[in-house]
Amino acid sequence: MTQSSQTFTDVLSDSLAILQAASLRKTQSRVELLKALIAQHGPFSVEELHQQVKFKKVDLATVYRCLTVFESVGLVKRCDFGDGVARYEIHHGSSHHHHHVICKICRKSENIDDCEVQRLEQLVLSKGYSQITHYLEFFGICQKCS
Amino acid sequence: MTQSSQTFTDVLSDSLAILQAASLRKTQSRVELLKALIAQHGPFSVEELHQQVKFKKVDLATVYRCLTVFESVGLVKRCDFGDGVARYEIHHGSSHHHHHVICKICRKSENIDDCEVQRLEQLVLSKGYSQITHYLEFFGICQKCS
DNA sequence: GTACGTGCAAAAAATTTGCAACCAA
DNA sequence: TTGGTTGCAAATTTTTTGCACGTAC
Numbered sequence: 001m002t003q004s005s006q007t008f009t010d011v012l013s014d015s016l017a018i019l020q021a022a023s024l025r026k027t028q029s030r031v032e033l034l035k036a037l038i039a040q041h042g043p044f045s046v047e048e049l050h051q052q053v054k055f056k057k058v059d060l061a062t063v064y065r066c067l068t069v070f071e072s073v074g075l076v077k078r079c080d081f082g083d084g085v086a087r088y089e090i091h092h093g094s095s096h097h098h099h100h101v102i103c104k105i106c107r108k109s110e111n112i113d114d115c116e117v118q119r120l121e122q123l124v125l126s127k128g129y130s131q132i133t134h135y136l137e138f139f140g141i142c143q144k145c146s
Numbered sequence: 147m148t149q150s151s152q153t154f155t156d157v158l159s160d161s162l163a164i165l166q167a168a169s170l171r172k173t174q175s176r177v178e179l180l181k182a183l184i185a186q187h188g189p190f191s192v193e194e195l196h197q198q199v200k201f202k203k204v205d206l207a208t209v210y211r212c213l214t215v216f217e218s219v220g221l222v223k224r225c226d227f228g229d230g231v232a233r234y235e236i237h238h239g240s241s242h243h244h245h246h247v248i249c250k251i252c253r254k255s256e257n258i259d260d261c262e263v264q265r266l267e268q269l270v271l272s273k274g275y276s277q278i279t280h281y282l283e284f285f286g287i288c289q290k291c292s
Numbered sequence: 293g294t295a296c297g298t299g300c301a302a303a304a305a306a307t308t309t310g311c312a313a314c315c316a317a
Numbered sequence: 318t319t320g321g322t323t324g325c326a327a328a329t330t331t332t333t334t335g336c337a338c339g340t341a342c
Contacts, residue, residue, distance in 0.1 A: 025341050027297060046331080059299050064332060066297095080226040084307080085331080171316050171321060192306080205324050210307065212322095230332075231306080 011038045011092050015075055022073045029058045033066050034075070034090070042089035043079045049088070152240050157184050160238055161221055168219045175204045179212050180221070180236070188235035189225045195234070 006014070015034050016026055024030070036052040037044065044052075050063045067088050070076040076088045152160070161180050162172055170176075182198040183190070190198075196209045213234050216222040223237045 023296095025296060027341070029298070057299080061300080061333075062298055084226075084230070084232055086230060169321095173316070173322060175323070203324080207308075207325080208323055 006092070008038055011090070014092055015090070018073055018075055024069060024073070028056070029053070029062050030066050030070075032056045032058055033063065033070075037076060037088065037090040043077075043087035044089070045085045045087050047085075152238070154184055157236070157238050157240075161236070164219055164221055170215060170219070174202070175199070175208050176212050176216075178202045178204055179209065179216075183222060183234065183236040189223075189227075189233035190235070191231045191233050193231075 012034060015038070016031070019026055019030065032053045033049060036049055046060070046063055046067065049067075050058070050060045053063065054060075067076060067078075071078055071088070074091060077091045079087045079089060158180060161184070162177070165172055165176065178199045179195060182195055192206070192209055192213065195213070196204070196206045199209065200206075213222060213224075217224055217234070220237060222234045225233045225235060227233060
């Protein structure tokens with residue numbers, strides 16, 4: 001697993017530290033969401049996350065708002081799997097750059113840890129763009145579905 | 147330009163042939179949409195396409211329905227730029243595999259014609275997935291916006 | 293105490309669907 | 318003729334926003 005070098009508790013406290021460093025309050029909603037994001041390896045859709053936290057009285061609108069904030073401070077990464085639903089996964093110190101393979105049928109994803117795309121970013125740089133990032137996803141049909 | 151090896155007319159008639167080969171009718175809405183998709187290099191959002199064809203009495207729902215059909219026969223490619231809006235670009239014989247750089251601010255895109263990612267697909271293949279495709283987009287800020 | 297955040301409800305944006313009329317083959 | 322398509326309207330789905338209240342610091 002990508003994030004096994006740190007325990008759940010480590011990642012959570014690091015995440016909370018990032019929140020506080022950004023002058024963001026440690027509210028129950030945010031803590032619950034972070035716990036959900038860290039406990040299982042995402043990416044999760046907003047709806048999936050809401051399912052996990054709504055019994056703690058966390059509203060769907062709050063989920064949207066928290067995820068937006070989390071993304072702005074780099075706590076989560078937004079992923080788009082081409083189906084019109086935004087997904088988020090936790091991002092922390094020991095979670096390195098990676099991509100996903102998404103099953104075209106069940107929509108489950110698996111990590112792809114290799115990435116040779118940095119070189120291509122040079123090309124983009126030479127076209128005059130700055131602050132370049134890239135987004136790479138693989139689509140296929142997993143064994144269970146085929 | 148990517149598709150300059152064929153003229154507008156060539157690409158349009160090829161596209162219409164694909165439609166007919168798939169037993170899909172050559173309706174005015176579909177022709178107008180294809181013309182819009184071919185005339186300028188996309189990708190276009192559904193809304194942008196609708197703006198281009200609505201004076202021809204093509205309804206927004208029809209745009210959605212046509213694009214879904216076009217995608218299912220490989221006439222267009224769906225692109226997600228991570229902003230929750232689906233975009234489509236024409237795909238035809240002489241339009242080769244490519245990616246985009248998307249400006250984080252104006253959302254305009256430019257083609258990236260190099261792709262070395264095929265090798266990575268081998269890795270995905272070895273994980274038991276079939277019918278693998280990949281999706282790669284670059285994000286950055288273009289000169290005009292920075 | 294004072295912002296910042298939240299719940300709730302309503303609005304907005306994006307997409308899908310039902311159905312009668314239309315039209316391409 | 319006739320079944321695939323469309324326009325229109327309504328319904329869903331996804332996301333955002335306004336506002337008064339709650340709460341972290």
